[in-house]
Amino acid sequence: MLPESLGPVLANPYGATLFVLVASVLAGAVMNFVVVRHLRRYTDRTATDYDSIVVDNLHIPLVTTASLIGFSVLASVPSVTENTFLTAEQVSTFVGRPAITVIVLVWAFYLNRVVNRLVTKINEEGKASDTRGRAYEFAPVFSNIWTLTVVVAGTATVLLLWEYDISPLLGAAGIAGIALGFAAKESVGNFLGGLALYVDDTYTIGDYLEIDTGEAGTVVAVGIRSTTLRTRDNIDITLPNSMLNEERVVNLSAPHGQTRLKIDVGVAYGSDIDLVEDVLVGIAEDEESVPNNPAPRARFVGFGDSALEYRLVCWVTRPEHMGRVRHRLNREIYLRFADHGIEIPYATHDVNVRHVTAASVPESNPVAAPDPAVDPDPVADPDAERPPESA
Structure with a gap:
């Protein structure tokens, strides 16, 4: 009041x-x-x-x-x-x-x-x-x-x-929306695909992806319509989000960013298997790009035709470094096996050269002379009957 x-x-x-x-x-x-x-x-x-x-x-x-x-x-x-x-x-x-x-x-x-x-x-x-x-x-x-x-x-x-009165505007907006939807259906599909990837938490910037279509690289940009991967050749590849939503995407950086690396090597029968395992594990432990947790392991996987088959299993901190780490580990395996006298067998082929002399060649059967009556030669026999000439 x-x-x-x-x-x-x-x-x-x-x-x-x-x-x-x-x-x-x-x-x-x-x-x-x-x-x-x-x-x-x-x-x-x-x-x-x-x-x-x-x-x-x-x-x-x-x-x-x-x-x-x-x-x-x-x-x-x-x-x-x-x-x-x-x-x-x-x-x-x-x-x-x-x-x-x-x-x-x-x-x-x-x-x-x-x-x-x-x-x-x-x-x-x-x-x-x-x-x-x-x-x-x-x-x-x-x-x-x-x-x-x-x-x-x-x-x-x-x-x-x-x-x-906004009714005409609403009607025009509805018609424009339908026309725009048909005209930009691919862009709308990429936008919705990007939202689906975001909700599913498939990947984020810095992850290393492998796509079923063959592309592989590190995610450097995630947009509304597309995702950009940077390959190991330092080339950027732009992929539509709708394609990434449909294809099989392998995220090698998830969930912790480490990727397991496996290297197969064979040693000769009779080798000291304890020494082989110690050398393989020591090589992985000395590599700076290989973490100690999980610890590297050497597995005796089988008996081959000419070698004992071993597998070195370790982890790499970044999946894009796998090629570089594999190169260094292979070099070190070859050098340390040579230092410890561990033989890496390889396939060999024996070639036998046989010397053949003339005396060892059997005489061939004489060739029978042709029978002119059976096989006349019109060139050698001038009296042979010639076919009549055409008119």
């Missing part, structure tokens, strides 16, 4: 206008210096920064709303609309609706801003807390979707506020 002393003031249109405007300014000041300040004191005592981001970004919308709401109230004050040269509709058009429009635009801007700030914060904390250094690469996608939603909703609200 308002005091009775304000009755004459509210009855006067200018007094009512002044009272509403002063009350709006006071409400904005209270919102700014009391409500927001207490909210900030509360958020400073919490362990998370998310509530501080929300309060800091909603500070201006709250103060703006409290300060401008009085302008829209003027259109409903009888003393203002009845005793001035402006009608209620005119007061609403020139004062009320502009104030509400400003409030809607300010809220749209800062709601978009607060969500983007929260997404950025989540992305940074997720990257710092994940053992794989994982960043939420698709987080900007959700920010873009939210921005588009806020723009569309804010525009529609302003148009409705000013009593514009």
Whole structure:
């Protein structure tokens, strides 16, 4: 209930206008210096920064709303609309609706801003807390979707506020959406495929992938439509996300980034198998790119035709280093086996050369002379009957 002393003031249109405007300014000041300040004191005592981001970004919308709401109230004050040269509709058009429009635009801007700030914060904390250094690469996608939603909703609200019929716009947007869907179905498929890969957590930047189609490399960029792999030849390959969502993708970096390396080698029968195993394990332990956890192992896998078959099993810290580590281990195996007198058998072929003399060649049967009666030779026998000449 308002005091009775304000009755004459509210009855006067200018007094009512002044009272509403002063009350709006006071409400904005209270919102700014009391409500927001207490909210900030509360958020400073919490362990998370998310509530501080929300309060800091909603500070201006709250103060703006409290300060401008009085302008829209003027259109409903009888003393203002009845005793001035402006009608209620005119007061609403020139004062009320502009104030509400400003409030809607300010809220749209800062709601978009607060969500983007929260997404950025989540992305940074997720990257710092994940053992794989994982960043939420698709987080900007959700920010873009939210921005588009806020723009569309804010525009529609302003148009409705000013009593514009948006039905034709909605119909045109629906038709445009259908046409755009057909025209950009591949892009839409790549976008949805990228979202599916993100939700499934198939890979992230820095992972080494092998694709069924033959491509292999380290992930250097993850976009809305495509993923870029950098091969060992330092060549970037861009693959559509829809293809990666359909093909079989082997992530050699997951879950811990280490990849098992197996090297098969054969030793001669009669070799000291204890020495062979000690030498193989020692070679792997001396290699700096091979971690000691899990420890390297030497396995006696079978009896070959000409060798005892061994397998050295160790782990490599990065899958793209497997070729380099295999090269160094093979060299060291060959050199240390030679130092310890361990023989690596290999296939041999014996070639026997036989010397043949003339005396050892048997006489051939004489060739029978041809019988002219049986096999006449028209060239050698001039009397032979010749075929008649054609006319």
